[in-house]
Amino acid sequence: MSSEAAFIDSLRALATDSAARGLLDDAAALTVGGETLVLTHDMIAEGVHYLPDDPPADVAWKLVAVNLSDLAAKGARPIGALLGFSLGEESWDRAFAEGLGPALAAFGMPLLGGDTVALPAGAPRVLGLTALGRAGPIVPSRAGAVPGDRLWVSGSIGDAGAGLKLLREGKDEPAALIERYRNPRPRLQAGQRLAGLVSAMMDVSDGLLIDAARLAAASRCGSAIRLDWLPLSTALLDLGGDDRATRLAAASAGDDYELLFAAPPDRTSAIEALADELGLPLSTIGQCEPGTGLRLLDGDMPVPLPERLGFEHG
């Protein structure tokens, strides 16, 4: 067990309230005055979750988006945020604040409070956001999938990972891929509409394969993913070519902030109708199976799992 896994295990012993969902979900779900609040806190650190020369307004956007993606996966509507901000170079701070406004406004989320700290000189910034949302009547968890359910994903997979790789190589094109890395779009509306249709839902943040394995493990079932069914964007296919290496890289890259969900086969037409209505692709990528573990297929051919399914850190 990694030291991070051991640490999270020791926290789990403290998270005995049912609202904590055993620290196994994207967010907590707390009942207050007859309503259900969805609560999440994600941090991003300079040099780990964003690049030091990423534009500060994009970092603000990402901080908001990664937290809202957790709300989206629970079908919640944003109601407010608390910011934890490490102060640093003044013009960077200013540009961050200038970017935070439009990011919050884009999702109708008011800033409710927070804290600023001045770190010792040279320390990498650590930024945190707590996002609160109001849930609908059903708050999907990661744990409700059953064998026979289809697995679905929203949008396209692998674009952000390709964008990050390009930036690390000093390239800034194709812009569509860079944009997906810097300005992820949390699928709030889709999440709200899907909440009543799915048996389990989470967001894809660490990589499709590792997150699919987590959903299946939480649901105590196995899963089979069809590499050839993964929705890849034209920009990604143009860059990498439509081969197995491109598909494996996309499936394990992370930073997608798409929705991954399981649903019984009889929900298929309702999900397809929703995709049409929202103008957002919702694609079947496999299914839940009896047993445990993750199987990967390309057509009917079994494919060995890559050594790395995604980011192991949470």
Added chain:
Amino acid sequence: MSSEAAFIDSLRALATDSAARGLLDDAAALTVGGETLVLTHDMIAEGVHYLPDDPPADVAWKLVAVNLSDLAAKGARPIGALLGFSLGEESWDRAFAEGLGPALAAFGMPLLGGDTVALPAGAPRVLGLTALGRAGPIVPSRAGAVPGDRLWVSGSIGDAGAGLKLLREGKDEPAALIERYRNPRPRLQAGQRLAGLVSAMMDVSDGLLIDAARLAAASRCGSAIRLDWLPLSTALLDLGGDDRATRLAAASAGDDYELLFAAPPDRTSAIEALADELGLPLSTIGQCEPGTGLRLLDGDMPVPLPERLGFEHG
């Protein structure tokens, strides 16, 4: 204006929801399903808010306590916390988790969620906690005091500041002062009971004088503080002697996590009865006045304000 003040000003423009209280209060107050939630997020950073060789369990305690002190000042009962944790040296992490359990349990606050991040090697840790509380029928703000109100403070002032000074000098006695620095006790019960009696309330975190100036400014009145009325502990008086220097240091030291509040004179007997009932000193330290600004008195003698009223950072 400092760059931090400018940054917070720019955030204030985004905090237009009334629940944010203009970012001028200790916490946000959000109405959900007919109840009022109190929400706060405070961060502590290694080398800034705690010493690198402070015991990890005490750091966990402090992270919990500083956030609960904000809830106490709004009269709220804790209902849950989200943790933002920077991973580092494994045995430190383990000792932190072992201390977090008792700290949360001491205040009946379950852990609901959070996030862990691995920072680049050598980066100082940044720890954040979001605390949620359920408010009573009245949520005192900093802004309700009027001229003629008495100013009060709970417990004793200056102990934690003296404890920090001792630690920085390599001393670990008197234990009572070290303990006040490392294990502050948020005044939750007192805050809940005082909420209906006060005209304004906040916690003392940055220094009594600077925080009293903030309460008066938020209330658009002036204030006069009587140095000779400040409640100082026997341990502090034994260490420093009962002179003006000791009292000025205590009033500007910070880390007290006591309650500072204003109340009309006709509430005096109710407040004194509450102090007796709780076994917690509640001491008059001055009054609110017409006008603006802070006056300092020793008996009837005006005393010049010290150059530094407390910590300027939030």
